[in-house]
Amino acid sequence: MAIFVWKESYCVGIKIIDDQHKVLVRIINELDLLLQSDFSVQQARALFGELLDYTKYHFATEERLMKIGGYKKSALDAHLKQHYQFIDEIHSLNNESIPVSADEAQLVMSYLTNWLKNHILKVDRQLANYLLRQEKPLPEGGPVFVPMDELEALYQSLGQAVMLLRQQYDSGQESSSRQDSASVIDCLNQARSLLQESTSLIEQASRNLSKSEEN
Ligand SMILES: [Fe+2]
CATH class of the missing domain: 1.10.287 (Helix Hairpins)
Known part of the structure; x- marks a missing residue:
């Protein structure tokens, strides 16, 4: 069974964010499968690299939406701080600590999965609720x-x-x-x-x- 099973309750109601979250979940599940197999470090690095690249791309989308939507500076800063920390974690996993034992892999995958679930359910949902409340007239x-x-x-x-x-x-x-x-x-x-x-x-x-x- 996949380590991160997507549920409708993870949808925040903004299509682009939900679609990108589903891609992140797919990459995390692929990474989990790979780490359970007889993988090479190169394969793991390639998939961690993909996770890092897509995470940066997704965070840039959220940052753009926060700025366009006039999100309060304190909330924006707190949200971005979480993003930067997560990027740093993936970066160091890819550069220094590719998990080599089953126990290490389990720890890493639990961390990635729990971080994303908590982030989606708390801060991303807050952001989406804010954006959905905006009543700026369309051009x-x-x-x-x-x-x-x-x-x-x-x-x-x-x-x-x-x-x-x-x-x-x-x-x-x-x-x-x-x-x-x-x-x-x-x-x-x-x-x-x-x-x-x-x-x-x-x-x-x-x-x-x-x-x-x-x-
Ligand atoms: Fe976010």
Whole structure:
């Protein structure tokens, strides 16, 4: 059974935050499975790296929402302090203390799981409740569309490419197969077309925003 079973009660009611929390839970569950297997340090580093990158990306989203929503400075500072501490923890796990025994792995996974559950249920829920109470009028012409789904897909695709490249690098170029190289090229090509698509959607969103500010 997965170490972190997602429940509807973990949803805070803001789609982008809930979707990103589900990705974090998926990575934590993958990490748990890996640490229970006969893993290599390189594999663990790659997955801890993915967890670190996605956590930073998610925290940046929350920080942006706090600033856009005019979240009280004291609450914002306290929330960000928790984020920075968690980033530091993952960073040091990845750099210094990859768990090598079953007991160490269990401790690390309990820490990551409990931290995220508590954080979601307390501070993220407070933030979401605050944002949902805001009654700022939307700009004329409706809400400004931001291509979050495309950006998420872009992030995933780049993350996968980076992970494959890291694995190739760690195992030595001479032993990497033609098939591995083809997978990296596929991921990079996919990322490139997603980047083009996202860029044009962002430009469109930016034009819409300028237009709504002029009105
Ligand atoms: Fe948070």
